[in-house]
Amino acid sequence: MTQATHAEFTKLLQARYGNQSITVEAVNETIATMMNHRSVRAYTDQPIPSDALELMMAAAQSASTSSNLQTWSVVAVTDPESKERLSQFAGNQAWIRNCPVFLVWLADLARMESLGQKRNLPTEGLNYVEMLMMATIDSALAAQNAAIAAESLGLGVVYIGGIRNQPEEVAKELGLPPKIFATFGMCLGYPEPTKLSGIRPRLAQSAILHHEKYDPTAFESAANAYNVVMDEFFKAHSMKPQGEWDAHSLKRVAGPESLTGRDRLATALKNLGFELK
Amino acid sequence: MTQATHAEFTKLLQARYGNQSITVEAVNETIATMMNHRSVRAYTDQPIPSDALELMMAAAQSASTSSNLQTWSVVAVTDPESKERLSQFAGNQAWIRNCPVFLVWLADLARMESLGQKRNLPTEGLNYVEMLMMATIDSALAAQNAAIAAESLGLGVVYIGGIRNQPEEVAKELGLPPKIFATFGMCLGYPEPTKLSGIRPRLAQSAILHHEKYDPTAFESAANAYNVVMDEFFKAHSMKPQGEWDAHSLKRVAGPESLTGRDRLATALKNLGFELK
Numbered sequence: 001m002t003q004a005t006h007a008e009f010t011k012l013l014q015a016r017y018g019n020q021s022i023t024v025e026a027v028n029e030t031i032a033t034m035m036n037h038r039s040v041r042a043y044t045d046q047p048i049p050s051d052a053l054e055l056m057m058a059a060a061q062s063a064s065t066s067s068n069l070q071t072w073s074v075v076a077v078t079d080p081e082s083k084e085r086l087s088q089f090a091g092n093q094a095w096i097r098n099c100p101v102f103l104v105w106l107a108d109l110a111r112m113e114s115l116g117q118k119r120n121l122p123t124e125g126l127n128y129v130e131m132l133m134m135a136t137i138d139s140a141l142a143a144q145n146a147a148i149a150a151e152s153l154g155l156g157v158v159y160i161g162g163i164r165n166q167p168e169e170v171a172k173e174l175g176l177p178p179k180i181f182a183t184f185g186m187c188l189g190y191p192e193p194t195k196l197s198g199i200r201p202r203l204a205q206s207a208i209l210h211h212e213k214y215d216p217t218a219f220e221s222a223a224n225a226y227n228v229v230m231d232e233f234f235k236a237h238s239m240k241p242q243g244e245w246d247a248h249s250l251k252r253v254a255g256p257e258s259l260t261g262r263d264r265l266a267t268a269l270k271n272l273g274f275e276l277k
Numbered sequence: 278m279t280q281a282t283h284a285e286f287t288k289l290l291q292a293r294y295g296n297q298s299i300t301v302e303a304v305n306e307t308i309a310t311m312m313n314h315r316s317v318r319a320y321t322d323q324p325i326p327s328d329a330l331e332l333m334m335a336a337a338q339s340a341s342t343s344s345n346l347q348t349w350s351v352v353a354v355t356d357p358e359s360k361e362r363l364s365q366f367a368g369n370q371a372w373i374r375n376c377p378v379f380l381v382w383l384a385d386l387a388r389m390e391s392l393g394q395k396r397n398l399p400t401e402g403l404n405y406v407e408m409l410m411m412a413t414i415d416s417a418l419a420a421q422n423a424a425i426a427a428e429s430l431g432l433g434v435v436y437i438g439g440i441r442n443q444p445e446e447v448a449k450e451l452g453l454p455p456k457i458f459a460t461f462g463m464c465l466g467y468p469e470p471t472k473l474s475g476i477r478p479r480l481a482q483s484a485i486l487h488h489e490k491y492d493p494t495a496f497e498s499a500a501n502a503y504n505v506v507m508d509e510f511f512k513a514h515s516m517k518p519q520g521e522w523d524a525h526s527l528k529r530v531a532g533p534e535s536l537t538g539r540d541r542l543a544t545a546l547k548n549l550g551f552e553l554k
Contacts (some may be wrong), residue, residue: 016339027332030307030429034336034422055304057486059311061479062293064423064436067529068522070480075487082489111484112530115523123355125530129546132538133413134438137460140417141436144340144394145311148425152307159341159418161411183309183414202338203347207388209334210352213452219388245345246392252344253389255400257554262407266553269406276543276553277533 012036015199018229033152038197039155040231043189047246048055048101052153059149060142068195071135073108075174076101082173089169090162090185101189104170105143107135109179109274126179127275144263150188160185165261167268178273198237199231282389289313292476295506310429315474317433318372319478320466325378329430337419348412349419350385352451359450366446367439367462368537376464381440381447382420384412386456386551403456404552415462429462437462443536444545455550475514478506 008029038068065071077083078101079186080139087096096102110127116123125131130139147157165184170182207222223246230245243251256263269276286304289312330353342348345386354360355378363381364373373379386403396503402408424434440462458522484499500523505523520528533540546553 013335014477016335028429029305030310031336031426033307034426035339037339039341041519044551052423053486054482055308056331057482058290058490059308061482061485062312062314062318064314064424065479066436066438066525068477069461069529070485070525073485073487073491076483077489079489106491110493112526114493114496114498116527116530119527121524121527123527124532125535125540127535128533128540129528130536130542131351131440133441133542136410137417137438137512138411140414141421144418144421145425147341148422149308149311152305152472156403159343161343161414164407164410173441174487177491177493180491183410194412200345202342205334205338208350209330210350212352212354212356214350214352214383214454214457216387216391216454219391223392246396247398248333249346249389249398250393250398252346253393253399253408254399256405259405259407260401263402265403265405265407265410273280277540 008032009035012199015054016202018201018206018226018232034148036199037151038199039158039186040191040196041188042192042195043095043099043156043157043272044192046190048155048188050249052150052155053101055153056146056149060146063145065117065138066134066142067109069112069128069134071108072139072140073106074143075104075106077104077174078102086170086185087164087174089166089173090160091165093160093162095158095187096160096185099189103186103188104174104182105139105148105184105186106176107132107139107181107183109135110177113179132181132269132274136181136183142198143184143186154190155188156191158187160187162260164265167265168271176272181269181272181274187208198233201219201226201233230242280475285309286312289476293479295478295480295503295509298418305333311425313476314428315476316435316466317466317468319469319470320372320376320433323377323467325432329427329432330378332430333423333426333475337423340422342415342418343411346389346411347415348385348389349416350383350388350457352381352383354381354451355379361438362450363447365460366443366450367437367495368442370437370439372435372464373437373462376466378465380423380465380488381451381452381459382416382463384409384458384460386412387454390456401449405554409551409553411457411547413458413460420461420463424463431467432465432466435464437464439537441542444542445548448549453549458546458549460549475510478485478503478510490531525546
């Protein structure tokens, strides 16, 4: 890495950790690509080349998958009317309508079930919480590789947790068989450069990385410092947060009414064929 | 990318998709790093530099996190006795004992709960399946960035789903407060070059990438071709698979007894403070 790139990388680290700094010697383009991530919610009109999507999938499929079961799939939606409906199901997020390609990532146990039917072999294990957990993790590992591949190609993404607001409606829209659950969405497009957001700072590493045992006190000092860092970030980017980070975050988890419909996720999963044993 | 690297990349694509081929023009080092992934279960004695772990965490924290709640943590275990016990809890996997650093990735809702107690604000939302799902996904996105960062630095990893075999024992070992769940482990170390496994082929892209709607028939033709590809892979690497890929995979999901203890995951989660509402 050149000296100029090294300086750029140090800036990325400072942006991610606010006024804290980490000294690192071994840096490279791959890590810099990841450090440079920001959610992209505004796109140019440039279409996505088909080889970009192929490369994203090749990266996604290169991620680890439990026991090589490959319990995930993805639906690429470009139809404007379908994107419009999916946007409504996910809390009316405009970027779902406006992105050229909307990817819906799936925890997919239907494929294993269809194999069992074909071979006339039992698949009772699919009815357990564990298999939903496995498929959800598989889908996330794959999606994150796809996201990094996209960003390395100059594309931008934003994850859409709101796709879990109305799981049955999403399943109907995409024609999902039973035992498939849309874990999250991902808007994909070339970033509109004038609307690029800043790199969002995170908690200090001391709050999230524990050594040998989990240390519950590690978070306390970091939380206060982080409130200050986030306050500075919001001011620098002329954003209007709803109070300090911790107060704002607590609103998000206050009760069932703050979960934007997802308080009924267990019921929705059962309706989609997951027995949650 | 140089022509030589382009040729190397084409090989990676062929290894991942067996006898199929994809033509791509836009390739780069970041995507090549991801395509080159294989699980690493044998390591040299070389210790992990502390800046490598810092960079992995910086990459991990650069991943998207739902509503910026950052509901994940990680414990880095190096103590031989602790690794030995964790290995036993996870199906006696030798590489957990033998790797220099064993990372245990956590879905962490305890941090939000402690914030609520400090601020005297409600956190009833944390008791819902949705928040466990969110934290699990957060942990997976972070872990995958860390894995890619590690591989870009010449390190190797293998994910350990077996950490979910005995969740309460793992929680005791790591001193986890309630509302924290170890989603998976990750062995980390420099790969022993003589024991590097081959790149494992995956299903054809046509089986996992759907356009506009989910196509249940897409898998059928791909499955037969994949059995052949995997058979060739096993033969080329002198491995002894337990039958064809689909028969082998079906054994893994046949029933509760094939889930290596994880059929009681719902109960374990409740014991760990997740109400699963």
